[in-house]
Amino acid sequence: MNNHKTLGFKLNYYYGRILQELAYRTNGAFGRPTAAIILLTNRCNARCLHCHSWGIPQIKEMSTQDWKKCFYELRKWLGPIFISLTGGETLLRNDTIDLIRYAAQLGFWVEYLTNGYLMDTVKVKSLFNSGVKRIKISLDASRAEIHDNIRGKKGFFEK
Numbered sequence: 001m002n003n004h005k006t007l008g009f010k011l012n013y014y015y016g017r018i019l020q021e022l023a024y025r026t027n028g029a030f031g032r033p034t035a036a037i038i039l040l041t042n043r044c045n046a047r048c049l050h051c052h053s054w055g056i057p058q059i060k061e062m063s064t065q066d067w068k069k070c071f072y073e074l075r076k077w078l079g080p081i082f083i084s085l086t087g088g089e090t091l092l093r094n095d096t097i098d099l100i101r102y103a104a105q106l107g108f109w110v111e112y113l114t115n116g117y118l119m120d121t122v123k124v125k126s127l128f129n130s131g132v133k134r135i136k137i138s139l140d141a142s143r144a145e146i147h148d149n150i151r152g153k154k155g156f157f158e159k
Contacts, residue, residue: 008079008080008107012034012078012079012080012081013034013081013082016032016033016034016081017034019032020034032077032078033078033081034078034081034082035081035082035083035084036074036078036081036082036083036084037083037084037086038083038084038085038086039086039087039088040061040062040067040085040086040087040088040090040093040096040099041061041087041088041089041090041092041093042054042056042058042059042087042088043058043061043087043088043089043092043093044087044088044089044092044115045089045092045115045117045118045153046089046115046117046151046152046153046156047151047152047153048150048151048152049149049150049152050150053087053088054088061093064095064098064099067095067099068099068102071083071099071102071103071106071108072106075106075107075108079107080106080107080108080109081108081109082108082109082111083103083108083109083110083111084110084111084112084113085099085100085103085110085111085112085113086112086113087113089114089115089117089118090112090113090114091114091118091119091123092118097123097126097127097130100112100127100130100131100132101130101131103131104130104131104132104133105131109133110130110131110132110133110134111132111133111134111135111136112127112132112134112135112136113135113136113138114135114136114137114138115137115138115151115156116137116138116139116156116159117156117159119137119159138151139157141157143157144157144158
């Protein structure tokens, strides 16, 4: 990341944290959000015990261009904040890595969450080169039978 983008992120982050602390101590509101969690889809290839995203009736998802416009407007409004991209399983969208790349190019500090099942070498390399700062892969247990039971499908732990 360019130094000016890093400095801008840090300034925005600390400014936001100061305003959050002031708001907390005075029971008021002084600032804008300093982070956002963005659900790109509710579709999922797992059937987790703790999440019912997969059971929610499917709706028409936003297009790639709609998401890019959303990220652009969010960046104009809030600056280079932390964003966490999640779902369902976002790799079920064909444009997920492109959206991550776009968000990173706008200066967001991008975290990406996945259950890992759809990861392969090509996706790993693309993610690595996308500008993502952190990738979180859900792991619910250290043993396959427990993890797969929680995920609701056999083979998730091994994959």
